[in-house]
Amino acid sequence: RTLFSIFAFQFEEDFIETKEDLEKLRNDGSLLFQQVPMVEMDGMKMVQTRAILSYIAAKHNLYGKDLKERAWIDMYVEGTTDLMGMIMYLPFQTAEVKEKNLALIIERAKNRYFPVYEKALKDHGHDYLVGNKLSWADIHLLEAILMAEECQADILSAFPLLQAFKGRISNIPTIKKFLQPGSQRKPPMDEKSVARVRAIFNF
Amino acid sequence: MSGKPKLHYINGRGRMETIRWLLAAAGVEFEEVYVETRDDLLRLQNSGVLMFQQVPMVEMDGMKLVQSRAICNYISAKHNLYGKDLKERVLYCINATSALKDHGKDFLVGNQLSRADVQLLEIILMAEEVKPDILAKFPVLQSFKARTSNIPTIKKFLQPGSPRKPPFDEKELPKVLKIFY
Numbered sequence: 001r002t003l004f005s006i007f008a009f010q011f012e013e014d015f016i017e018t019k020e021d022l023e024k025l026r027n028d029g030s031l032l033f034q035q036v037p038m039v040e041m042d043g044m045k046m047v048q049t050r051a052i053l054s055y056i057a058a059k060h061n062l063y064g065k066d067l068k069e070r071a072w073i074d075m076y077v078e079g080t081t082d083l084m085g086m087i088m089y090l091p092f093q094t095a096e097v098k099e100k101n102l103a104l105i106i107e108r109a110k111n112r113y114f115p116v117y118e119k120a121l122k123d124h125g126h127d128y129l130v131g132n133k134l135s136w137a138d139i140h141l142l143e144a145i146l147m148a149e150e151c152q153a154d155i156l157s158a159f160p161l162l163q164a165f166k167g168r169i170s171n172i173p174t175i176k177k178f179l180q181p182g183s184q185r186k187p188p189m190d191e192k193s194v195a196r197v198r199a200i201f202n203f
Numbered sequence: 204m205s206g207k208p209k210l211h212y213i214n215g216r217g218r219m220e221t222i223r224w225l226l227a228a229a230g231v232e233f234e235e236v237y238v239e240t241r242d243d244l245l246r247l248q249n250s251g252v253l254m255f256q257q258v259p260m261v262e263m264d265g266m267k268l269v270q271s272r273a274i275c276n277y278i279s280a281k282h283n284l285y286g287k288d289l290k291e292r293v294l295y296c297i298n299a300t301s302a303l304k305d306h307g308k309d310f311l312v313g314n315q316l317s318r319a320d321v322q323l324l325e326i327i328l329m330a331e332e333v334k335p336d337i338l339a340k341f342p343v344l345q346s347f348k349a350r351t352s353n354i355p356t357i358k359k360f361l362q363p364g365s366p367r368k369p370p371f372d373e374k375e376l377p378k379v380l381k382i383f384y
Contacts, residue, residue: 050272067280071266074273079255112255 001185002143003056003136005178013184019200050081057136069131076117076129076137080144083113087147091189092198102151109148114159117141121161127168134172142169150188208233208263211247213379216368218271219259221322223367225275227360228321229282235366241382279318309350316354324351332370 004011016022016036026034032047039046046052057063057073064070086105090098117129126132129141145166148155156163170179178185189197208226212219214237226233238244238258248256254269261268264281268274279285311319327348330337338345352361360367 067277068264068266070280071268071273071277074276075254075268075270078270078273082255116254 002175002178003053003062003139005183005185006060006062006134006139006172006174011184016200017196019202022200053077053136062134062136062139064131064135065133069135072130073135073137076120077140079113079116080137080140083109084144084147087151090151091194092203105148106152106155109151109155110158113144114148114156114162117165118159118161121165127165134169138165138169139175142166142175207231208261210235211238211260211262212258213238213382214368215371215375215379217259217371220368221325222259222261222271222274222278224321224325224360225278225282225284225318227366228316228318228354228356229278229284230356231278231282233366238382239378244382275318284316284318284321309347316351320347320351321357324348324357329370 001011016025022036025031025036025038030045031038032045035047037047037049037052039052046055054063064073083105086101086108090101090105093101120129124132128134129137142165145156145162156166169175177183208231210219210222210233212235214235223233238247244258247253247258247260252267253260254267257269259269259271259274261274263277268277276285308314310316311323324347327338327344338348351357359365
């Protein structure tokens with residue numbers, strides 16, 4: 001959704017609210033590997049988050065100008081994917097496990113991931129991570145920063161360039177709009193949503 | 204300097220094996236530098252060559268590439284294993300049997316060898332190591348397996364003495380645990 005936001009793309013959402021909703025999609029044959037997310041666009045029923053994101057990024061010139069720039073974007077995106085992947089599961093963990101993982105997430109964010117992006121911005125002095133031009137990597141990093149701040153509000157305190165980066169990218173008009181109330185951006189999971197998701201996916 | 208890609212990882216399949224498959228299928232010779240001890244890993248981490256302090260890492264084309272997906276993407280695109288346009292690339296997540304059956308061709312996407320075919324063969328062989336008759340109900344995949352295994356670069360990779368790694372030997376577990384934990 002964040003990637004679509006950059007273009008002020010209109011997109012519709014078909015929410016799965018119950019187990020039956022998911023069964024129906026599966027029985028329809030709409031889900032290649034019986035899993036969501038699934039995005040219908042350009043005549044395709046696309047599945048697999050990374051495939052969907054790669055398609056959108058490449059289609060809209062957010063994937064660098066050549067193979068090497070694309071490699072850098074891929075590397076950066078994989079890092080933010082790993083970090084956000086850890087955060088995504090927190091709502092589903094028991095209190096004890098969650099506390100441990102939260103500490104790990106904060107440690108990794110500050111020691112493994114954010115230093116890489118801070119250094120990248122410092123080394124080339126540009127506004128964007130790759131090729132002096134907005135790319136998928138920048139949008140993904142903003143999303144990761146915002147999610148990490150939900151874990152610890154001052155998590156960027158040691159990263160001045162990332163703070164400036166966050167301000168800059170958040171101010172891109174289409175992204176600014178997505179960050180405002182009433183947009184299709186989803187909030188963190190609350191207990192009711194967790195219960196509903198557990199019921200839908202059976203875990 | 205040999206100019207060949209240099210792979211940094213443990214001497215085992217793990218997250219590097221798919222990369223080995225792709226390079227082999229593309230006919231690219233490569234060197235391997237094995238992480239055998241925790242000190243080897245620490246040395247790599249301290250030297251700043253690992254972007255996120257993790258292996259796999261592949262030195263090629265003046266870059267130190269990390270993250271197996273990023274590395275596979277780069278190799279596939281560079282060696283034309285990625286489909287000729289965006290839509291073909293998306294189809295790389297396609298269900299193998301229906302894809303092969305539906306369009307009746309020899310390859311999963313676009314009628315030429317791609318990373319999808321290479322990865323599917325890799326998965327089939329790994330699955331057969333767990334359950335030898337796993338393809339019993341999938342005749343289309345059986346002929347896919349035979350055909351793809353006979354592609355010269357892949358056939359070579361499947362022969363003894365190639366860089367292909369054997370299944371994980373549990374005797375190696377203590378050693379691997381000591382490296383990473």
